[in-house]
Amino acid sequence: MRFDIIRIADRPDMAERTAQWFHSKWGIPLEAYAESITDCIRGDAPVPQWYAAVQDGVIIGGVGVIENDFHNRRELAPNVCALYVNEDMRCRGIAGALLDFACGDMEKQGIDTLYLLTDHTLFYERYGWEFFCMVQGNGEPHMSRMYIRRPVRDTGVTIARAVPEDAGAILAFLRCAEGGTDRLSFGAKGMPLSVEAMAESIAAMGDGSLMLVAKKDGEIVANASLACLPHRACRRGEVSVAVARERLDCGIGGMLLSRLVDLAYQSGCHILDATVRSDDAAAIRLCEQHGFRQMFTRPGYFNIGDTNIDGEYMCLRMR
């Protein structure tokens, strides 16, 4: 199927009908599109930028790149926005072509990381986007899903669901990780479970509960778990993440937390809880970066060795 993708910056003659087209699809005031398209044509900066897919002179799809798509995380910028394909033209790869074109054009202008806000699950993944975190859209009653598209970095770390055979290595990892850092929550003895009990609990996971392991060169470097409570009406889950001391601050905790939040969202979870050590500013910040809010302190929540350590209760309301 033949169609062209046009940078509106190169076609000022299309400005008015492009603004009209986006307005007719999204119901946002015409002036908002007209103003942004005028800025794009003026060309003072790479953002904003607007693109249209055109067939036989007719606009059949479009997408924009703006600084902030009306949400509270202004540092996650710029944002791809307003992606739309006419109904009779869907499922022919037009959205994919628009996304690739916009990302390629931004890259030429020195912007290699882009974000977008959506309620879709499983659509953007097919075009190389990853779920990143939950953000609060301005005036929205619920949180929205934020995706990221960034240059592929080969960290050598693979993330997979834990299987019962991983039980011994996970317990050894936790003992090591916990012994090696004062940031974590069980202390030097690690998690108080036998290998058999751990293997059984991994085998029993499902329906919203799971454990992930991150491995590098075959060694576990981090693990994370999601436990959605069985009482389905409550739709609540709890997450935890542990990263080996020597791998802290490499982005692995963020990768794992993104996965857990995405999986929880897709399992129908409404609220996610996490309790992190009150003295662990990095963990609190990581949760906040993923949309969690710090609610209150749970005095003496963690009992490590002979010491009771306060925990910060963090909460992410997803729906």
Ligand SMILES: CC(C)(COP(=O)(O)OP(=O)(O)OC[C@H]1O[C@@H](n2cnc3c(N)ncnc32)[C@H](O)[C@@H]1OP(=O)(O)O)[C@@H](O)C(=O)NCCC(=O)NCCS
């Ligand atoms: C989402 C949208 C842009 C996709 O446009 P499109 O041109 O049909 O997309 P593509 O042809 O590139 O991809 C289509 C594929 O994605 C799949 N797909 C479409 N919407 C999907 C969704 N919500 N979740 C998962 N997969 C989806 C289709 O089934 C198709 O898969 P197939 O090729 O295996 O059959 C279009 O449906 C649309 O305009 N929707 C209304 C506006 C909208 O939701 N925009 C996104 C705002 S964040």
